[in-house]
Amino acid sequence: MIPIKIRAFVAIALLCCVQPSRANDGLSIIYTYAKDSFGAILEEFSQQEGIPVRFEFKEQNDLKSSMMGMMEQNTTPDAIIMPADHMGLHSFIKYSEVNPADFPAKVPARIWASSYSDGKSYGVPLIQGNHLMLFYNKKWVQEPAADWEAMFAQRAALQAKGVAPIAWSFDEMYWFLPFLGAYGGWPLNAGKVQLNTPEMAAALDFYKTLRQRELPYPGCSYQCAVDLFKSGAVAYTINGDWIGKEFHAALGEDLGVSAIPTADGRKMVPTFSSHVLSFPNQSLTGSKRAQLLKLANYLQSTAVQKHFWLAMGAIPVEQAAFEHAQKNARGYLKKTIELMAETKPLPADKEMTFIWDAMGKGFLRHREGALDGQAAAKYMQQLAERHIRNAQRMVTPATANP
Incomplete structure (x- = not known):
């Protein structure tokens, strides 16, 4: 979950970081995707x-706090390969604005749009997707559940085989966001937080x-769900x-992929985003431009892009x-690409940094019964707006009265 106290970011001690590079010593890069292959x-x-090139792999959960600390210590790398939603901190990390015209590769406008935050592009798209799907084990399930009631109906037979339904x-x-989309809600509209809505209450x-x-x-973390599904202990999982x-x-061939089951006849709306190459601390305007x-044009070249797919x-x-x-995909990969058509771009505006945290806190209060759906939605809205106001004061300190 995205932390929200920006000052706390700076206070976090870094376990390791890429040291600043001089103009003649090549490039320093942090990346967060496919450690060995990338x-x-x-x-x-x-x-x-x-x-x-000196490069370092970092887990995505550590990246935002690490980057805030690197900015404080002036130890930012020359480039970062990261999910596009991280660009929401562009006011703090000072990512260079990117002009798509500088990159000759044929990348559709829909994909470039995923690199925009607050109306400007701060990253060069490299990989698309990151959308959630229903994975299922064909050993346990012949026909994947199209709706949640169908999955409930399958539960007894699965449990009789010693298999839990889903993790x-x-x-x-x-993982909650597709449900919000199914009920017609969305966390951000034209830069405005919209969490206090009937759609949010219904989705919750x-x-x-x-x-x-x-x-x-019950109580399953990300890795817990991955391990249970790989071991065959659950029939389904939702993952990206x-x-x-x-x-x-x-x-192997027992792996199946399908859309996330519908809710009350409402289709899920998973998000898609891209992994981008971004340039912190205005590095693209410096001596290493x-x-x-x-680097960017190499990673967007047809040959390397094909390698991303094959490797x-x-x-x-x-x-x-x-x-x-698309032409050569088979099995689960074919369905993975097909499901891209049913996705919606994940907002990367700066407000999302605070929306994630506000949603999480309101969700937990609703889950434990402290707030009903309507009250939880209102709480999320108030919390997100308060954090955004606090962040704005940090970026633009108040001018002293004359």
């Missing part, structure tokens, strides 16, 4: 272009019924396209590579 690609870029990161708001109430009816595996290759390695543009199962953003993946 590291090999960065090494190949270094050898091909003759540009020394997912139930308490994480990224439906989501809670799944827990009350003991459908999701990034985990598909790992699931296929565990289940030419090297950074080479990692990552959905390319470059049009020719995407069409190649």
Whole structure:
């Protein structure tokens, strides 16, 4: 979950970080995707272009707090490969604004739109997807549940085989968001927080019924759900396209993919986003601009984009590579690409940093019965707005009265 106290970000001690680079010592890069595979690609870029590259993998949960600390210590890397929603901290991390015209690769406007935060692009799209889907084990399920009532109907037969129905990161708001979308809600509209809505209350109430009816595996974290599904202990899980290759390695041809079940006849609205190459502390305007543009264009090239697909199962953003993946996809990968059409772009505006936290806190109060749906939605709205006001005061200190 995204922390909200910005001062607390700065206070967090960094376990390790990339040291600042001089103009003649190559590029320093932090990346958060496919540790081994992406590291090999960065090494190949270094050898091909003759540009020394130092790179470090970081878990996404650690990235925001680490970057705030690096800004304080002036130790930011030259580039970061990260989920686009991290760009919401552009006021603090000082990401360079990106002009799509500087990048000749054929990337659809819909994908470039995922790199925009508050009306400006702060990242070069590299991989698209990050959308949630229903994974199922064909050993236990012949026909995946199209709605939640169908899954309830399957529960008794599954339990008789010693298999639980489903596990997912139930308490994480990224997993709740498709349910909010199903009821017609969305957390942000034209830069305005919209959490205090009847749609939010209805989504919270439906989501809670799944827990009350003991459908999701109790108290399960992200890794718990992954492990249970890979071991065959649960028939279903909800997760993103990034985990598909790992699931296929565990289940082989028993792996199935489908849309998340409908709620009261309402289709889920998963989000999609991209992983982007971003340039903290205005690095793209500095002495390494030419090297950074080479890196970006290399990573967006058709050959490398195809390699993303072949090596990692990552959905390319470059049009020719995407069409190649679409044409050649089989099994779970084919369905993964098809489900992209049913997604909605995840907002990357700065307000989302605070919305995630506010949603999480309101959700927990609703889950434990302290607030009903309507009151929880109102609490989320108030909390998000308060944090946004506090952050604005930090970015633009009040001018002293004359």
